[in-house]
Amino acid sequence: MVALLLGFAGGYLDAYTWITHGVLANAQTANLVFLWVKATAGKWTEAFHFVPSLFAFVVGVVIASWLRRAVGDRVGPISILVEAGVLILVGVLHNRVPDVAGTLGVSMVAAMQTSIFTKVEGSNYSSVMITGNFRQAIEGAVALVAGDIQVGLLRKSCIFMGVCAAFGTGAAVGAFITERAPALTLTVPVGALLLVLLCCGGFRGVMRDRVDRREQA
Incomplete structure (x- = not known):
């Protein structure tokens, strides 16, 4: 369930940033290609x-790496x-500085998500792009057809x-709501x-850790 929800959020945010800002929050490969295509054309x-999206992604990865070292096993719920x-901050600032808030904030979120949530049931996956997930799904299907009894x-x-599928659904919902109800996007x-966070029981865990530290102090 966690992987599906994160995949949904990943697709949603990609659709939102593409429609609103003309960049992809998650797919930095595409942003880098677009950058060099425009640059070589002199544009x-x-x-x-x-x-900015590439820069924000770097910042997000740095923050995720620091959190992993600072809080250990609690990095998942804290990062969420x-x-x-x-x-929420992006939503508040969007009317005043839409490009800065949307591009920087969402790309940073995408970077944190892809840096921290890297496995589902022990297998590597990505919640912010589908290429690797799609490949593994197809490879598994081919192996089953070939008679693999793993x-x-x-x-x-x-x-x-x-x-x-969750990523695609998120992109579809994100496109629909962004175009029709931007204030609620x-x-x-x-x-x-x-x-x-609720599925992981993360909030309770974070609060319990805070209480324990206060009692120890």
Whole structure:
């Protein structure tokens, strides 16, 4: 469930940033390609349009790496709280500084999510892009057709296909709401992240850790 919710949020935010800002929050490969295509054509202003998203992604990875070292096993729920807080801040600031808030904030969230949530049931996956997930789903299906009797192979293939479907659903919902109810756009991924926190029991764990530290002090 956590992987599906994160995949949904990943697809949603990609659709939101593409429609609103003309960049992809998650797919930095595409942003880098667009940057160099525009730059080699001498369209420097258009090329620079993709730089903030790349920069914010770097910042998000740095923050995620620091959190992993600072809080250890609690990095998952704490990062979800940070991501939700950033998206709320983006929603508040969007009317005043839409490009800065949307591009920087959402790309940073995407970077944190892809850096911290890297596995589903022990297998590597990504919640912010589907290429690797799609490949693994297809490889699993081919292996099953070929007669591979590896335990859990069907389940693994279905999980990866489910994440791909969740990502696509998120993109569709994100496009629909962004175009029709822009004021409410970011409430949906925030809600998805809070559901992830609820599924993990993360908020209770974070609060319990705070209480324990206060009692020890």
